[in-house]
Amino acid sequence: MPTPHPSLATLTAIAAAPALLLSGFAWASGWVGPSRIGGGTIVDAIEHNAGKHDGYRRAHAKGICVTGYFDASGGAAGLSRARLFAPGRYPVLGRFSTGGSNPFATDGRNVFHALALQLTGPGGQIWRMAMDHTPIFPVATPDAFVALQRASRPDPATGKPDPTAMKAYLARHPETKAYQDYIAAAPLPDSFAGGTYYSINAFRFIDRAGAAHAVRWAFEPDAAFGALDKTKLASLPTDYLFAELRARLAKGPLRWHMTVTVAAPGDVTGDATRIWPTDRQKVEAGTLTLTAAEPEETGACRDITFDPTLLPDGVALSDDPLLPARSAAYSSSFQRRALETPGPSAAGKALAGKGR
Numbered sequence: 001m002p003t004p005h006p007s008l009a010t011l012t013a014i015a016a017a018p019a020l021l022l023s024g025f026a027w028a029s030g031w032v033g034p035s036r037i038g039g040g041t042i043v044d045a046i047e048h049n050a051g052k053h054d055g056y057r058r059a060h061a062k063g064i065c066v067t068g069y070f071d072a073s074g075g076a077a078g079l080s081r082a083r084l085f086a087p088g089r090y091p092v093l094g095r096f097s098t099g100g101s102n103p104f105a106t107d108g109r110n111v112f113h114a115l116a117l118q119l120t121g122p123g124g125q126i127w128r129m130a131m132d133h134t135p136i137f138p139v140a141t142p143d144a145f146v147a148l149q150r151a152s153r154p155d156p157a158t159g160k161p162d163p164t165a166m167k168a169y170l171a172r173h174p175e176t177k178a179y180q181d182y183i184a185a186a187p188l189p190d191s192f193a194g195g196t197y198y199s200i201n202a203f204r205f206i207d208r209a210g211a212a213h214a215v216r217w218a219f220e221p222d223a224a225f226g227a228l229d230k231t232k233l234a235s236l237p238t239d240y241l242f243a244e245l246r247a248r249l250a251k252g253p254l255r256w257h258m259t260v261t262v263a264a265p266g267d268v269t270g271d272a273t274r275i276w277p278t279d280r281q282k283v284e285a286g287t288l289t290l291t292a293a294e295p296e297e298t299g300a301c302r303d304i305t306f307d308p309t310l311l312p313d314g315v316a317l318s319d320d321p322l323l324p325a326r327s328a329a330y331s332s333s334f335q336r337r338a339l340e341t342p343g344p345s346a347a348g349k350a351l352a353g354k355g356r
Contacts, residue, residue, distance in 0.1 A: 037142045039328030043336065045149035046329075050101035055342025058333040060114050062105055063097030064242055064347045065299030068253065068290035070119050076260050076285035079213050080205035082314030084121040085285060092288065093118045095301045096192045096245060099132075103347070108236030110188055115197040115219065116306035117288070128310040130326070131197035131219065133189060137272035138179035142325035148176060175273040187227035192245045193254045194225045201308065202269035202318040205260070214263035214318060216276065219256035219288055223248075242347045249293050258285040270319040296347065303338075305330040 046058045053061060074087040084090055099111035112132045119127040139145045151169035152161045170177045189195040197219045204212045228236070237243070248254060262281040268274050296302050309317060309327040317323050 037146065037325065039325070039330070039332035042142060042146060042325060042329040043332045045146040046101055049149040049153045053101065053103055053342075054340035055337050056101075056103045057337065058101055059329070060095075060097035060099065060116075061101045061103040062242075062347050063095045063114075063296055063301075064245070064293050065296050065301035066094045066096060066249075066290045066293045067300065068092045068094070068288065068292070070258075070286055070288050072286040073284060075283050076205070076258075079207055079215065079260065079262065079283060080314040081208045082121070082127070082205075082312045083123070083125060084119055084127055084312055085314070086122075088122075091120050092290070093120075093300050093304065094290065095296070095304075095306065096242075096293075098241065103342075106236065106238045107241040108233035108238075110183060110230060110233060112183070113189060113192055113195050113241070115192070115195070116301075118301075118304060118306065121312060125312045126310055127312045127315065128304075128306050128308060129199065130306045130308045131199055133195035133197055134179075134183065134186070135198045135200070135218075135275055136179055136182065137200050137322070138176045139173065139322075140175055140271045140273045141321050144173055144176070145322075145325070148173070179273065187225075188230060188233075190226040190228045190244075191223065191248065192241055193223040193248050194221055196220045197256070199308075200272050201320045201323055202263065202272075203311070204316040204318055206314050206316055212316070214267065214269045215260050216263075217258055217260045217285070219258055222255040222257075239347060246293055249291070253289050253291045255290075256288045258288060259283070260285050270321065272320060272322055297342070303334075305334045307331070 043058050057063070068091075070084070070090045070092050072085050072088055072090065074085065076085045077087075079085075094115060094117040097114045097116070098105065098107060098109070099114065100109070112134045114130070114132050116131070117127075117129045119129075121127070139148055147169060151165045154160060155162060199217045202214055202216050205215050206212055260283045261276060262283065263269060263276060264280055267276050267280070294300075307327045307330045309323055311317070
């Protein structure tokens with residue numbers, strides 16, 4: 001029998017398949033779509049601002065790996081069908097870091113502290129989180145983030161941004177000025193152990209009936225809060241926070257309680273610069289326990305991008321435009337540093353007992 005010729009519709013579908021795959025990849029990478037910019041553009045802006053440090057993450061460059069576990073209480077199981085909320089203990093891999101792109105920066109800076117986590121649930125289900133100790137973010141959109149990096153680039157002669165460029169930027173972005181005022185006035189934790197870490201972005205929990213609940217979450221510490229003296233930050237040892245964490249963990253585990261805040265109708269979910277009112281419903285989801293730390297150079301977190309869009313079934317993205325942009329930027333950062341060879345970071349030396 002003669003071989004039938006494929007129809008025009010079939011040929012069209014075959015030809016279209018690669019284009020559809022490429023367009024889907026481009027959307028996931030943040031290249032196309034409304035209010036989306038490429039991850040490479042974001043990373044270029046970071047490097048333009050802070051310089052290039054081969055082999056290191058382009059953001060949150062100074063950090064160390066931590067390990068432990070999450071004990072789910074079952075308290076959030078009514079909000080989300082995620083199996084990680086079912087009562088039980090699940091392994092955790094994480095990373096503490098300080099803000100900025102210099103892996104050798106001093107800890108004596110008035111910048112945010114960060115905690116990233118990877119929770120592994122039944123069947124190998126993965127949930128990654130990237131949180132800061134501040135409840136708000138300085139920008140609401142990827143475009144504003146790129147503009148801020150460009151406007152705040154330090155002048156090599158003064159070590160400070162061009163005041164004209166920053167004044168023009170802040171005039172267009174009062175939300176960034178509000179963040180600057182917040183970080184200037186708020187107490188700065190004297191330990192990673194005493195900080196509360198916020199999801200910042202809103203997400204959606206999907207329950208067993210398929211209903212969606214807009215949420216944010218925070219990890220609140222058992223350790224008492226202590227504040228650094230901001231007038232003496234310049235005299236702080238270079239790797240103070242990392243050496244202090246190592247000393248604490250040598251004495252025993254550290255714990256945080258995961259508290260989920262549920263939005264009320266009308267609460268904004270697409271703007272990370274805005275905080276929800278304090279009277280919103282709160283649910284305790286479980287307890288995070290961290291038991292050990294190790295240098296990132298040899299630690300299990302080294303090759304993980306803590307992409308906050310990697311979510312388990314039962315947790316979904318909100319309409320916050322920063323989330324796909326963060327995913328694209330983390331991917332670009334990893335691709336670049338994977339081709340480079342880093343040396344030991346300051347945090348790694350501190351963990352080995354060699355920090356100043």
